[in-house]
Amino acid sequence: MFEPGTEVDDTCRHDWRRDEIESLLNLPFNDLLFRAQSVHRRHFDPNAVQISTLLSIKTGACPEDCKYCPQSAHYNTGLDREKLMQVEAVMEEARKAKAVGATRFCMGAAWRHPHQRDMPYVLAMVRGVRAMGLETCMTLGMLSHEQAEQLADAGLDYYNHNLDTSPEYYGEIITTRTYAERLDTLDHVRRAGMKICSGGILGMGESVADRAGLLQQLANLPVHPESVPINMLIRIEGTPLAEVEALDPLAFVRTVAVARILMPGSHVRLAAGRELMSDETQALTFFAGANSIFYGERLLTAQNPQAAHDQHLFERLGLYPERREDVDDATHEAAIGEQLERARIRAMTTDAMARA
Numbered sequence: 001m002f003e004p005g006t007e008v009d010d011t012c013r014h015d016w017r018r019d020e021i022e023s024l025l026n027l028p029f030n031d032l033l034f035r036a037q038s039v040h041r042r043h044f045d046p047n048a049v050q051i052s053t054l055l056s057i058k059t060g061a062c063p064e065d066c067k068y069c070p071q072s073a074h075y076n077t078g079l080d081r082e083k084l085m086q087v088e089a090v091m092e093e094a095r096k097a098k099a100v101g102a103t104r105f106c107m108g109a110a111w112r113h114p115h116q117r118d119m120p121y122v123l124a125m126v127r128g129v130r131a132m133g134l135e136t137c138m139t140l141g142m143l144s145h146e147q148a149e150q151l152a153d154a155g156l157d158y159y160n161h162n163l164d165t166s167p168e169y170y171g172e173i174i175t176t177r178t179y180a181e182r183l184d185t186l187d188h189v190r191r192a193g194m195k196i197c198s199g200g201i202l203g204m205g206e207s208v209a210d211r212a213g214l215l216q217q218l219a220n221l222p223v224h225p226e227s228v229p230i231n232m233l234i235r236i237e238g239t240p241l242a243e244v245e246a247l248d249p250l251a252f253v254r255t256v257a258v259a260r261i262l263m264p265g266s267h268v269r270l271a272a273g274r275e276l277m278s279d280e281t282q283a284l285t286f287f288a289g290a291n292s293i294f295y296g297e298r299l300l301t302a303q304n305p306q307a308a309h310d311q312h313l314f315e316r317l318g319l320y321p322e323r324r325e326d327v328d329d330a331t332h333e334a335a336i337g338e339q340l341e342r343a344r345i346r347a348m349t350t351d352a353m354a355r356a
Contacts, residue, residue, distance in 0.1 A: 016219050016262060021212040024258045029250065033288055036257035039264045040289040048322040049314070050104065050267050050292040052137070053097035057125065058084040058109035064141075064176045066164075067240040068204060068233055071110040075238050084109065087124045094129045100307055101321050102295055105129045106137035106160065112177070113142040123154040130155045137197055137227075142177065142185045148192035158227060159189040160197035166213025169206045186221065195226040199271070202255055203233035203247030211255050219262035227292065228259050228266045232273025249281040253288050260289025267292040279313055286317065 024032065040046055060081035062071045069075075094105045107125060114122060122140065129136050137158035138151065151159065163182055164170065170179050189196055200214040218225060232252055235242050259268050269292035270277075270285055277285075295310055314320065 012224070012264060013262075014220050014222065014224075016216050018209070018212050018216055021215055021219075021258060021262065022209060024261060025208055025212055025254055029254070032254060032257050033284070036260045036289045037287055039261050040291070043264050044291055045322070047317075047319050048291065049286070049319050050269075050322040051102050051295045052104040052106055052269070052292065053093075053100075053102040054106040054108060054294050055085075055090065055093050055097075056082075056110070057090055057107045058082065058111065060110055062110035063112050064174065066174050068173065068201060068236075070236045070239060072239070075240070084118055084121060087121055087128060090125045091128045091132075094132055094134060097295075098132055098134055100295065102134065103321065103323075104135035104137055104158070105132075106139070106158075106294075108139040108160075109141070111141040113144075114140045114147060119147065119150060123150060126151065126154040126156045130157075139197075142181055143188050145188045145191070148185075148188040148194070152192040152194050156194055158195045158197045160227075160229070161185045161189065162199050162201070162229065162231075163214060163217055164200050165204060165206050166210040167217065168213060169204075169210040173204055183217075190223060196221075196223075197227035197229060197269075198225045199227075199229035199231065199259075199269070201231040201233055201272070202252055203244065203273070204241055205244050208251075211251075212258075215255070215258055215262055218259075224263040224266050226266060227269055228263055229269040229271035229292075230256055230259060230290070231271045232276060234273050234276065249277060250284075252277075253281065253284045256285045256290050257288035269293065279316070282313065283317055286319065291322070 027035070037046070060071050062069065064072060066072055090107065097105050107122075107129075109118075109122075122138070126136050126138070135157045136155065137160055138156055139160035142161075143151070143159070148159070161182060163179070165173055167179050186196055186198060198218060200218075202211065206214075218228060230252070232247060233241060233244065235244060235246070256268055256270075259266075268290045270282065270290050271294055274282065274293065293310070295307060
């Protein structure tokens with residue numbers, strides 16, 4: 001049992017076992033939230049929330065068959081296909097986002113992977129948004145090593161590529177892209193020197209063990225993702241998951257809390273599905289360690305809580321936007337290199353012990 005004054009271990013680990021994570025997920029609710037909040041306060045201002053805005057720069061007709069996604073060409077969801085946005089139109093949306101307090105501007109395209117013919121436009125978007133003083137993030141599907149290098153050279157800060165669920169449950173949700181391909185993209189992003197944004201989706205019919213498996217994959221990466229978006233499934237008519245049973249909001253809060261414990265230095269983001277949550281549920285997730293949200297009226301193709309409502313909720317909870325702290329590229333690359341070297345040494349040590 002965790003009581004006030006109890007020492008809480010928040011060591012940054014990369015060797016979590018599945019049973020350890022399941023035990024955390026099954027802790028008494030108050031004990032779990034106390035532990036998560038204790039870890040959170042050691043690493044972050046507990047009342048500061050990072051604000052991001054997400055724009056769909058290319059919508060619909062995606063060749064992937066992700067069963068949760070209205071943008072998949074495999075399902076009839078009534079979503080209109082749209083071409084890649086013009087660079088200046090994206091810049092205008094970024095200016096609007098900055099005006100309402102966003103510090104990070106995320107751009108998403110419904111692609112399996114970006115085509116080289118589109119890369120000049122994508123790179124121009126990155127440069128333009130970064131010139132406004134906003135952090136940049138993109139999600140474009142799978143990346144080759146060369147494409148990751150191009151994005152890094154253009155100044156992209158974050159690349160989002162979610163693992164979605166556990167390796168065991170993954171085949172029930174997606175068949176057109178393997179789990180290994182997702183991990184390969186994360187490796188390309190990290191080696192190119194960018195920060196990683198990677199999380200998953202809850203409420204797709206997965207078990208508690210699957211939630212533990214997703215968190216294990218993320219927490220045991222050589223370097224923890226700097227940003228971990230936790231999505232709640234939005235059940236959209238026309239997709240195979242439209243009729244799946246709704247997730248218990250407290251199960252969502254539990255998963256956020258365990259993500260905070262496993263990855264103490266990462267931003268844990270409330271992403272898709274926030275509009276389905278009551279203010280009380282959102283308040284619990286902030287207490288559990290969530291410290292990042294998407295802000296604005298749309299989240300790719302789904303509704304997002306209105307900005308005015310978010311502002312009012314922040315006022316009621318005494319929360320405020322996190323200020324951006326600039327770290328030069330050389331410092332960031334040196335820090336990542338140091339963490340990767342520690343991961344290499346850990347792997348060598350583990351292998352040597354196994355052979356002994």
